[in-house]
Amino acid sequence: MKMYFSRNPNPRLAVAVARYLNAEVDFEFASPRAPDQGSRYLSLNPNLLLPILERPGKPLWEAYAIACWFSRDAGSNFWRTDDDEPEMIRWISWGKENFVKACDMVHWERGTKQRYGIGPCDQAMVEEGLRQFHVAARILEAELSARTWLVGNSVSFADFRMGTFLPFNDAARLPIDDYPSLRRWYGQLEDIGAWQNPFDGLSAPDLPPLPD
Numbered sequence: 001m002k003m004y005f006s007r008n009p010n011p012r013l014a015v016a017v018a019r020y021l022n023a024e025v026d027f028e029f030a031s032p033r034a035p036d037q038g039s040r041y042l043s044l045n046p047n048l049l050l051p052i053l054e055r056p057g058k059p060l061w062e063a064y065a066i067a068c069w070f071s072r073d074a075g076s077n078f079w080r081t082d083d084d085e086p087e088m089i090r091w092i093s094w095g096k097e098n099f100v101k102a103c104d105m106v107h108w109e110r111g112t113k114q115r116y117g118i119g120p121c122d123q124a125m126v127e128e129g130l131r132q133f134h135v136a137a138r139i140l141e142a143e144l145s146a147r148t149w150l151v152g153n154s155v156s157f158a159d160f161r162m163g164t165f166l167p168f169n170d171a172a173r174l175p176i177d178d179y180p181s182l183r184r185w186y187g188q189l190e191d192i193g194a195w196q197n198p199f200d201g202l203s204a205p206d207l208p209p210l211p212d
């Protein structure tokens with residue numbers, strides 16, 4: 001089995017899940033949208049995006065699906081399959097439309113666009129992203145002030161997913177320190193080796209640097 005990845009947020013998430021669960025998988029850096037690479041990856045993922053898991057049968061794409069697969073394969077409850085499953089689904093669904101989306105908006109302008117020379121930072125989009133970030137962060141802050149992790153008493157895919165863009169906060173500069181419980185929760189994620197250093201020992205070029 002092989003997972004194609006890059007150091008960008010969604011593949012980073014999938015690599016972190018695989019390593020957290022000690023999945024038996026090889027990792028290969030890929031760049032499916034690079035000129036002349038498309039034909040190699042089109043049959044693996046018609047979106048030409050990462051992560052992609054090449055496995056017996058059909059390849060799997062989308063970070064959620066890959067995380068679910070690794071968790072099932074490991075016989076783990078990291079992807080909840082017990083009575084907490086609805087709560088986990090609630091957080092990943094809400095996160096995609098709210099907290100993660102807001103982080104993504106700001107990171108896209110301040111991070112990805114700048115690294116890859118896609119265009120100038122759109123300040124109106126940053127402001128809208130920050131507005132949405134504060135709305136969502138207030139909801140998470142209230143939740144996390146009363147609990148250690150988002151679901152039950154241990155880390156789950158909901159926590160990894162909610163944190164997808166926070167390792168890139170050197171670029172996005174989201175004000176997570178304004179929210180003490182959110183900051184404490186993210187510190188717990190940072191204490192997990194697979195989360196903090198998912199690419200340890202893997203061969204992959206660094207992301208292009210942010211311009212000064």
Ligand SMILES: N[C@@H](CCC(=O)N[C@@H](CS)C(=O)NCC(=O)O)C(=O)O
Nearest residue numbers: 006008009010031049050051062063
């Ligand atoms: N919904 C997809 C999004 C995948 C995605 O947007 N991947 C981006 C990185 S965040 C990508 O492949 N970019 C090209 C690259 O990293 O080479 C998922 O969750 O897997």
